[in-house]
Amino acid sequence: MPVQIESFFDAVTHTISHIVYDRPGGHAAIIDPVLDFDPSSGRSARHGADRLLAFLMEQRLTLQWILETHAHADHLSAAGYLKDKAGGQIGIGRRIDEVQSTFSRVFNLEPAFRCDGSQFDHLFGDGETFRIGELDARVLALPGHTPADVGYQVEDAVFVGDTLFMPDVGTARCDFPGGDAATLYRSIRKLLALPDETRLLLCHDYPPPGREPAWRVTVAEQRRANLHARDGVDEAAFVKMRQARDETLDMPRLLLPSIQVNIRAGRLPPAEDNGVRYLKLPLDAF
Template identity: 50%
Template sequence: MTDKIAASLRGHPIVTGFHDEPTGSIQYVVADPLTKRCAIIDPVLDFDPNSGATATRSADALLTHIKREGYELEWILDTHPHADHFSAAGYLRDRTRVPTAIGEKVVEVQRLWKGLYNLPETYRTDGSQWDRLFADGERFSIGDLEVEVMLTPGHTLASIAYRVGDTAFIHDTLFMPDSGSARADFPGGNAHALWASIQRIMALPDGTRLFTGHDYGPDGREPAWESTVARQRAENRHLTEFGTKEAFVRMREARDRELPMPKLILHSLQVNIRGGRLPEPETDGKRYLKIPLNALEGAAWGE
């Protein structure tokens, strides 16, 4: 490889998205083209709420892709504790022995949901379920690619984005331009904070490739998950129509009041605050999920 070609690849990661149709989630493998080292971002553990069955098909597809491409896995990353799917971080950690990581404010989410689930005192709210907790502005590497952690709360209080070379993985802060922005009414969510996080992302260079966490194919279009800062600024329906903080917050809060809670929020959070691990087996050897009744209806979510 010539120096010129190497220079053109440096800072330009290879990104492969895997769309999970049941949840609309996007899982990512991001790789350094020079060293072939990679990370997984927001992996999904399959779950059927009707039968209670779990499976690892989605996560295994990521490992198959990594093996096929000749990559070496260095990190298993989550952007936040998800409300619509189970994280497969714990499963992948067990399979690969590769470290897991999330933002350091996950401990605040753990404390909040520990109360909502009435979890025992033995449940740890120190983030020790992950190998690494990232602070805002912290940097690490994937191969020779430098990664910057950006705290982007609003959708949840613990949400972070990963800026990798000329890309940023922005989870549920912004969707594709025709879908607008993420809701901010989950426990710990905040529309004012969401606006500030969006502005932080919009301050990145125009050509920055943005990879979102979900896509539901509005109006029947094919799922999509890549845009740019310039495109979002010009076309995002919530930014172009509600271009001030005041207008955006009014829109977001009014819209969120009309949205039903995600079907899996009460199922998934008790897994995801454990680092993507199912509850421990009980005396009969089976694992059980707790569903707190009336826990979200009319609750005060906090700031």
Template identity: 55%
Template sequence: MDPVLTEATAQIGRAKTAGSPVVHSFFDEPTNTATYVVWDPATRKAAIVDSVLDFDAAAGRTRTASADAVIAYVRGEGLTIDWLLETHAHADHLSAAPYLQQALGGQLAIGREIVRVQNVFEKIFNAGTEFEPDGSEFDRLFEDGDRFTIGNIEAMALHVPGHTPADIAYVIGDAVFTGDTLFMPDYGTARADFPGGDARQLYRSIRRLMQLPDETRLFLCHDYKAVGRDQYVWETTVGAQRVGNVHVHEGVDEDDFVSMRTSRDATLSMPKLILPSIQVNMRGGHLPEPEANGTRYLKIPLDAL
């Protein structure tokens, strides 16, 4: 096991003695996204993982109902927000992190490889000189193995590229927030065909996560209700993924996974909100600056993706 995973495993073991974090979820059905408030019951310090800004693409309107529900919960529980954590630059929803940060405070963080994503999409969207693709829109850029805390609870960033180059999983106590790397065992794994994505890297990232203890709780960023399942579910365990993930259970080798993932991705259409989402989320959830008439605009690059 690599040194980072050794320390993550030790952290998970310590959490069983010291106490697990409380995890409260919010599921946004229009984007199939799970947002989490994870907090230390001893200090009531907290983090928000993968928030959602409501967006009506047809009308070009943003709303904050989903984020306001998070704010109401945080204030109702008397929590202090230390971190606003993004697992990657989402292609299926806009982040509400700046809105939440203004209301609740906290540092906005993502993986350091977001700079690679910014450099690709800055050109696609012709973002202009006001946008610097250097990660400066975020307060903290995590490297693999970086440590931080939420109150008394230990936390660690794990770099899990493949879906995008910048994906980070957060190990918080004995809970892991995987972003888009994994879905529920009956649904499988994330696509790997976005710019900078790599199915081989995705396989290795998943195998890395599956080295964590079987009982480790996994909290996923999305659920789409697999065929035959009537309810949305977004929590599972490492053991359940290792044994039962339909794409990458034990016994599936790397070449077979890459072949499956590549063939499957070729049949998928682009997420319906990819164009607005990426150009906002590469800015840390900030909307583009208003133009001379006071209105903000999102671009639609033609024939670019």
């Protein structure tokens, strides 16, 4: 059965959330949903997530999975909200415990916070298969940007998270804790070894002037034209480029709030005794 895909671009965070489904009236997975958040006021909202819910209702879809490609550093996840509203299981890569352990120390969350991935409903291993209704899906471990990055292959489409961007933008940064440029290069080559016609669905786009946001590209197009990882760029050259580039990048604007939510499977921190939830701002920790 051909896979059905509907994609939603969030202009504030440049994130693309995808709904994958087998047929109208069937079953669906939501990949990388966004929770609206204004860091200047501390206000959260659910406008983007409600767009996803509206599409599910229009197509009469049962939400089976809410899939995270990794613990994002550039947007807060709406996974918890979507599960409360529409059901489904929240899944992420098995190595999320490594990311949780790192940031639990940064935010001093232990011992109350468990660093074992138990906040998620399912932890996926490399090569694991599962179903979205009548669709076959497979997990591809894609570490490098973070240790826990995974892609989800559904029929001829692969949802690659932050591993690759559009060819004129290149590849993800590797300077977060646990990131590694050589590891990312090998993950990229794993993707580019797939058949040329395989569709790669991206999680972000930062288009240069004059181009509209885009998020679908084939393996063949990436191999021919990716700014950082096209055919002919070897591992040593990629690592040198990636490390030099990462040294020039600022910290993502939403890294500190987003990580605290995303390692909790899209749940806000628990309310304190005054009924208010707080996100921590560690001083001079980076």
